[in-house]
Each structure stands twice: as C-alpha cells, then as structure tokens.
Amino acid sequence: MPPKSGHQRAKNIDYEDNDGYSDEEDYEEEEGGGDAMTDEDREQMRLGTIQVKEALGSSIPATDAQIQESLWHYYYDVEKTVTYLKNKFSPAQAKASTPQKPKIVSKFDQAANAAKSETKPAPGAKPKPGQTKKANGEKLAESIDKLTVEEQPKVKSKNLNVVEEFEKSGMKRMANFVVIGHVDHGKSTLMGRLLYDLKVIDQRSIDKLRREAETIGKSSFALAWVMDQTSEERSRGVTVDIATNYFETEQTRFTILDAPGHKDFIPNMIAGASQADFAVLVIDASTNSFESGLKGQTKEHALLVRSLGVQRLVVAVNKMDTVSWSQARFDEISQQMTAFLTAASFTLKSITFVPCAGLTGENVTKKAKDPHAKWYTGPTLIEALDSSEPAKRKIEGALRLTIGDVFRGGITNPTSISGRIDAGSVQVGDAILAMPSGETATVKAIEVENEPVDWAVAGQISTLHLSDIDPVHLRLGDIICTPSSPVKLLRSFSAKILAFEHVMPMSVDVFRGRLQAEGKIKQLVATLNKATGEAVKNKPRIVKPGEVARVVVELEKELPLEARTRVVLREGGNTIAAGLLEG
Template sequence: MSDTNGQTKNPNNDNKYLDMDLLRFTTAGSVDDGKSTLIGRLFYDSKSIFEDQMEAIEKSSKSSGEEEVNLALLTDGLKAEREQKITIDVAYRYFATPKRKFIIADTPGHTQYTRNMVTGASTADLAVILVDASKGLLTQSRRHAFISSLLQIPHLVVAINKMDLVDYDEKVFNEIVSEFREFAKKLNVTDVTYIPISALKGDNVVTKSENMPWYQGSAMLHHLENVKVDADDNIVDFRFPVQYVIRPNQNFRGFSGRVASGHIRPGDEVTILPSGLHSKVKEIVTREGNLDIAYPGDSVTITIEDEIDISRGDMIVRKNNVPTVRNDFEAYLCWMNEKPMELNKQYILQHTTKTTQVFAEDLLYRMNVDTLNSEEGISELGLNEIGRVRFKTSQPLFFDAYQINKKTGSFIIIDPATNVTVGAGMMRAGSTVSEESKSRMARKKSPNVVWEPWNIQRKEREKRNGHSSEIFWLTGISGAGKSTIAKELERRLFDEGKQTVLLDGDQVRHGLNGDLGFSPTDRAENIRRVGEVARLFYEHGNIVICTFVSPYNKDREGVKELFPEGAFKEVHITCSPETAQKRDPKGLYAKAKEGKITGLTGYDADHEAPEDPVLTINTDELSVDEAVNRILELL
C-alpha cells in the first residue's frame, strides 16, 4: 500500500519490498481511451489506495452525477483535468505488489500534449498502448506506439479497452489485433502483447474476466508482474559526463557527475574528451566513502593521477573505448513547440552536461505516423511531428547511437529566445572512423555507390553475444607459428561460446584474392581486401582473428584505420629464421632454396616488424598454449 506521496507503507517495518525489482511503465494512446481509468483500476483492485482516498473520489463522482466511480480521479490531479475529464500533464504514481514495485507515467492523449508523452516514456521499460474497442486504432495510438519504438522501449502491451461497449466481442478484438500487427511490422519492437480489457468494469485488469472466456492470456497485472525486464543499463561503454569540478584546497581536485554507462575502477586507464589526453583513475569518492567500482547511475567524484584541465561538459571515458566525437550528426527529432522548427536557426542543444549552439542544417524527411513512410521534400517540422534531421553544433559532442546508449544518445533542443524546450532527439549511429581513413576509403570506392549504414549496430550484437567485438592481427614470417596459434586461439574462444571468425592467408588466396600475386602492389591489395572483410565481420559482433604475413607496416596501418581506436590488436609472432626454415610447414623455404620462388618473406625479403604491437610472441621460447594464454589476457 502507498500513501498519496507514493511512499511505501510498511506497518511491520520489514524489508520485504526492498529486494524486489522495479518496473517503470507508461500508458499512452488517444484521448479518452481510458488510460487514467486503467491506472485507477489497478490501484483500486490491487488495494493500493487508502480508504479516505476512495471516499473522496466516490464523493466527487457522485457530485458530478456519474453512475460509476470515476477511478481516473486517482491520477488526474489538476483542476482542469478533473473538469474536462482528460489528462494534461504527466502523472507519476507508485505502487507495489508482493511480486514487484511499479512506477507509472500516465501520459496525455490529446495530440497537443504528445510532447508530455515523450517525457513520460523516456525512462520506461514497458509501454501500455490503449485502444478504444469501439473506435479502433486511431492516429494518436499509432503515434505513441511509434514514439515508444523510437525510444527503444523493449516491451509493448496493446490494451484493447472498453470491451464492455462492444459486448466483449472476440471478433472486434481480433480485428484490432490484426490491424496493429500489420502496423507493427515497421516498428523496431519485438515483444508485443495484446490484452482485451474493460478498465471501467475491471475485466482482465487485476483478475481474469468471466465475460471473455475466449481470451486465454494473462490479466494485465499478472503480465506486468511477470514480464522479464532485461537490464537496460549499458555496462560496457564507460561514459562519465563531468558536471562539476570540486577544488576545496590545493591538495584535491575531483570531477563530479553521474556515471551514464559502463563501470570504472581505481587504476583503470581513461581518456579525457575533448583533449584526448590519457591518465588513470586515482580514487572514486562519495560522501559515504571511497568505492572500489562505480556503476551506471552512481553519483561520484573521480580523481585522476595527472594534472589535466577538465571542466563541465567534458567527458571521461575508457582509453580504448571512446564515443563518437563530432559536431555534425543525424537524429530523429520530436518537435514539441507550436512554432515550427526552422532550418539554420540558432538553437541551444543540451546533451548530457554539455550545452552548445546548434543549427538544423537539413530536414531529411518527416515520418507519416499512420503509414510509417517517410515524406521527403518537407521544409519544416510542426508541433508533435517527427522527422530525421541533420544537425551541426558549434562544439564537438561526445555521443553514441541512441539504440546503444540512451544516456549519451539523447538530447533536447532549447529556443534561446524563450528558454523553452522545443524538441527532443535520439541520435543515430555516428562514424568512429578517422578522417584519414574516410578519405582513404573514398579513394577506393566504386563510382555511383552510396554507403549503406549498418542495419543492426555492432553494440547491439555485442550486447546479445555477451562480449565485445575484437580484431586480432597476427603478423610474422612464414613458419613463425601464426596459423597454429590462431587455430588454437579460435578453438578456445569458440569453446567458451564466443562468436569467432578466422581469416587465414592461404584460404583467402584460394578464393577472394586468388587473382593476386606476391609483388609489393599485390601484397598491399591482398591486405586491403582482407581488412575490409575483417571490418564487416567485426561490425557484426565477432572476434576476428587474422593471420597474414603482411610484411609492410604501411599496409597494416591502413587496416588499423578501418577500426575504432584501440580495437585493432596487432600481435607480432616471431622466431629465428633458422627455426622458421626448419619448420617450413608449407615447403616454401625449400622451394626458395631451390630457386623455384623468389621474394619469400623471411628468406630473401624482409618483414617489417610492427612499430607498436600490443604483444610480441617469440615461438622459440613459448609453446602454443602459452602463446594463446598471452593473447587471451588481452581480452
């Protein structure tokens, strides 16, 4: 039971609720679909309201001449809401059952209050989209479902309400389900549940209804109590936007903020953005004492070992895991102001703790929420419209794609003249490839070909795989042991359940690169092609192991440029020429000695050792197992 402030009432002073998980959900749909009534019914039937509250709404309902008790009054708190029997503002309510705690955001249904729905749904784990069975699927319900999809809410419940008005007709329910399923094919959501209810009468809200024996699913509350809510926090990519610099004296300088994603420990190497300078975490300080580790949502003060100029709006990240750093990007934008968005007008953008000027350079298209088709050739976005916009900021931002990291992939737009929030955006994937690499790839691409962005982002694949993508590049002379080590490495990773790909020089030259010889030019082209293939596998979430002689530093550096900073791990496999010639696994050295082949690396052609490998393995000294263990330590 909870009081009017949403505080848990626990007369026995026990802790039975403290260890329960929390479900945040939002209700949405068209006006007068019964959202507030549904929440009131959940409270009433689950006995989560006080007697005096119930007496108050019974009295209010009676004075208004209503036949039924108006349970919507439990959430419609504004005077204007009660008078008009609509929801205007977002109403947040808390209640708990023996199985789970809940925070509900009851959002408005009127089109002009769609912006409030965006606010209420931004932190939700589940969205309940209500549909009036007597009216069918309306545009506003489609809009709310689309926004829920944009906000990456993982679970949708389509509650087909007011079944009592259609005599609990199964046919009506099935028709609405069929219509929504057709619409949902274009939504980025996989878990959709359909429940026929009557919030006014209580059918299928807390208990199963006897009026709809044809429905075999769960009641609403049972579904809410049991839906599996996966951990939504990104604990891989450490992002710490600096909110405040604490300097009480000359002996202490700390950087305060909230961990947006990832985790960090003292001693971890970090990079400071935008400077790009590196250091290590010295301490993680809180009022209750220092922490050994900080997780998403923790408000902490971080100290670092080196004196580096850091200020509000900067970001601390892991050394080898940096976000996109750019001052131009694309995003889906929900416009929230009566005055339409203007291209090339100066607005203010708030992203994490950073504030900067921003211009909307181009409106790529506007979404038609009825068909989910894009409408091109549009010059402005009006109130509650959604479009894809290209932005340019006066200062670089440090961001991830929204579908990977909600905290660093979202922003708001503010009108500097009125200081009113006029838009909310969700960033799309930004390139992490260097400018040099982009120009290099631009020279290589075929004419009249447009780059197609990744359909499923790498971070999504990594999250499902349970490990990050990696690229291990094993280089060295023939006979050094590259292929032997690579095969054992892949076997060990595969047996651990990792997604792996092994690219071997001989296999590639039998197919993809069968037209290439061994001249310096052909060797360079061989490695270039392999690098592009490795990149495809890497972006699809794999641990990619490449074993190639690749004798030239320039060629290997070209491949390295294709990957995000720190992802390309160059491992030098070496041994003495005498050992390699004695092993001679492919008989190449014997042929070279007989003069049958020339230009063999390690015999009559040099191998340029890596200038800065992450690891050098001498197989004169280490066994295969020891070598593999060394590489695995890099993970």
C-alpha cells in the first residue's frame, strides 16, 4: 500500500473517531429535519453571515456562499467559522490546521472519502476498539449517515452580545452576601428565619424540620436546618460548608452564602467570602458570648472578609432577646466593634449595626414588638440589606470563573460545575478552557438561581452544565476561562501582604476562593509603608502582626493565579496574612 500523506491520514482518524459516537437513532433524527432550512435557521444564517464578514474584514476574500457553507458546517458558530475561513485563505497556516479542521468538501465527496477509508484502513492510524466490528466492505449509503453524526452533539450558540443583552434586560440589582461570625452566634438560624419570614421556605417544611429537630432534642436548631442540610451538620449542630440560598426584595435579588463559624472550616468560609459583594457579621449579644467571639472568629472573619475585598459590612447584633433588648448592651457592642472595624480599615459609613433576634424573628423582616425594644428606630435587617450599594461588576473582559463545586447535575448533565463568575460573561454554546488541566469543554446549559438561562455575567453565581470534558479535569479552585485568553499558571509569586500573625519563611497554605494549596514563604523581600507602599526595611528577619510586607511565595505545584487576585495565607489553623498578588 502506498504511504498516505499526513493530510489524508488525519482525515481518516477523524472519521474513525466519529464511529465511536455512531448511534442508530441519531441519524434517523437528523434525516428527519436534516437538509431543509427552517425560518429560524435562515435568520441565523443571515445574522451569522454578517457577523463573519465583519470579523473577517476586507483582507480575506471569502464569498457569501463560502461563508454560508462554513456556517452550516459549524452550526452557526461564528467564531469557529471565522477561524476556519481565515485558515483557508492564508495558505501558510492551512497545512498546520488541517488535522483538526478538515477542508470542507461537498457532502458527496466526504461520503466517498469516508467510504474509501472504511474499506482501506489507513496504515498509520490505530484501529479503535469500536471499529473492529465494522465489516470492510461497507456501503456508501451507510457512510453518508455516519457523516451527519459529527454535527450531532454540538450545542447551538445563540451568539448573543451578552453585555448588551444584560443592559437591555433591565435586571434587578443582584447582590451576594456572606454571613460570617463566631461559631454558635446564630448565623444559620438568622438566615433560616429570614427565608421563613420572606416565605421562601414554606410553613410545611419548617414544621417538618421542627418535628425532626425535636426528636433529637434540639428544637432550637430547626431554623438553622434550613441551611444545614447534611446529616453531619445536623447531628453536630454546626455548619460545616457554605449553604447557598436565594431571596428577593423589591429592589434586589440576594444570594445568601451562609459560612461556617467553626475554626476548622475557615477554608470553606474563605470560599464563601470570596464570592460575596458584602458581608453580614452576626454577633451574639448575650453576656460573654460577644467577648469570646471577639477573641475568636468574629475578629478573624472580619479581617478575612476585609482582605478578600469586601468593603461593606452589616453587623447584626443577634440574640437581643436574651439581654431583654438592652440598649446599653447594644451600644457597648457597637462601640467596641466600631473601634475594631475601623482599625481593620473599614470605613465608618460602610458599617451598619442592626439589633435583632433570629430565633424569635424580631427586627429581621418586621420591627420588634418587644416593649423593651422601643428605643430602636433604625432599619430592620432586611432594610439594611436592601440599602447596600451594589458592587461594580467586571462584565466586559475575558471570562474568569472559579470552580466552587463539581457534581453530577442529573442524568442528562453528567458533568456540572458551579461558581461565581469573577469577570466577563458566558453563554450557552461557548467553548471554555479549564485551567490548570488545560482541557476544553462546551457549555451545554447554564443555570442561575436554579433557573435555566441563556447567559450569565460577572457577579452571578451560576451552574454550568458541560459537555466534551471528563470530570477528572475539573477540580475545586480551578479557573474556567475563554480559550482565547487563558489564565497563566504560576509556580511562585510575589505578593503584598498584611500580616495578621508573625510571618517568617515557613510552610503555608495558600487560599484563593475554593483553591487550597501547599506553599512556602520563600523570602521576605521588604516591609512596606502602609500608606505609600515604599520599602521601609529590606530583607526583614520577621514581619510583625499589622505590618505590610512584600513576600515571595513558592507553590508546591503550578496554579492558575493572576496579578491582582487576593490570596490568604494560613498556617497551623491560623490566618497569618492576606494580600494582593503582584505576579
């Protein structure tokens, strides 16, 4: 047999790949609605042609017919069509690109080729397991059917201009907030109460939870169980992982991220806080609880959200019923917290204090009825939430989404991910790239707040159902980006940090959103002046708490990190520093 050219061989491999997918029903379906163009198709073709022409510019002399043929082939995917046409008309590149994108020939020619390749297996190509059962003398007619299979699993992209679409939609304000505070200060219960009073959770489910909670003798936990759903969380009575829930007021659509307060689960709390626009700090007003919290996670959480970029804070002084709505207690807590928070560089006007009682529901959605609470005339918790300014979103720019969860989203969606879109936008049909694995995938469907949507923009916590990727390539903390502007992988980086504890060259855990990695502080470059950022002392021996310093961190393995992302460094269960990555 004469040796085949690389070009031909590549083609053969392509067709053999298709055999793997071949499925009787698939082509029957295709034949039904196959060649006839519907009105919708025609409209898409017209729009697509214009877009492709614009993208190509005058430098590439493609005719309308050629463009339309390519569009048809790529199922109206403008991006792919443009790359194909560009390659076709620049002969130097054409050769390199052929293995992935075989030249378009008429359907009949393709069929003929396919038939040829079936009968004469290429010498260079490895036979696929699925192919061995195929008889050599296959009919031409059958190979025509097989051709259509290639186009089958592709998802149609509507090619929306998402930024425009978003502005047009006149969508309500969106805000994600994280609920933080010391363990057992009532974060989950307060949020359970909020959802119950807003009728997001119906009476029946609450009654059911009450009964269940009573049977194990923890009736006061019923509201918290709205958020704490795993058996472990319920039996131990602490939140372990973030719970996400949604509610809506007249002005804003809110996403609650209920963070765990326990010291051990701070990694989960960081994951939640990194998705938030503002934070609700829950403080237990009862005697000693506030004081012990201030030494513990009340302090650590507040510092963490601040260094993760959260500017605005609603301080919910909870369990006011246990101190019989004492104004003195509320004022005392407010004063101490204001002093502490301003020291942690929150501005005074971005902090709101609200007294409330999560268990009884006073001053959460409705004003307190307790006669002792007359002194308070300020907003309820929900009013305070509503008055928060929405954060700016980086809708324009390249897509960045941090994977917060990888799961099986049902039988039709075997691979799904969820997470907050940090920047850019995504729409159904988009090709995406997962880093650091470097694998591509196609977005099959998008869900926001459990509703299917066509697109999602920065700031939204969305669920993407993916196809053409194996879940092993997706891990928590990985970054999803557009293939055209991928995230760079870093092995070591320099960062400007604010030290919470003493920092010296040592092993640390590096956190960014869900990402948790082993690393080492390699070098203390300099301590910096807090205001000007100028070096105060070069190569310090140790960085003291409260100082700002530049350090070099070396990671165990390469990770997708970009300049200006916020990282948290922890060691031995303590947050030692948080900072801004410089590259």
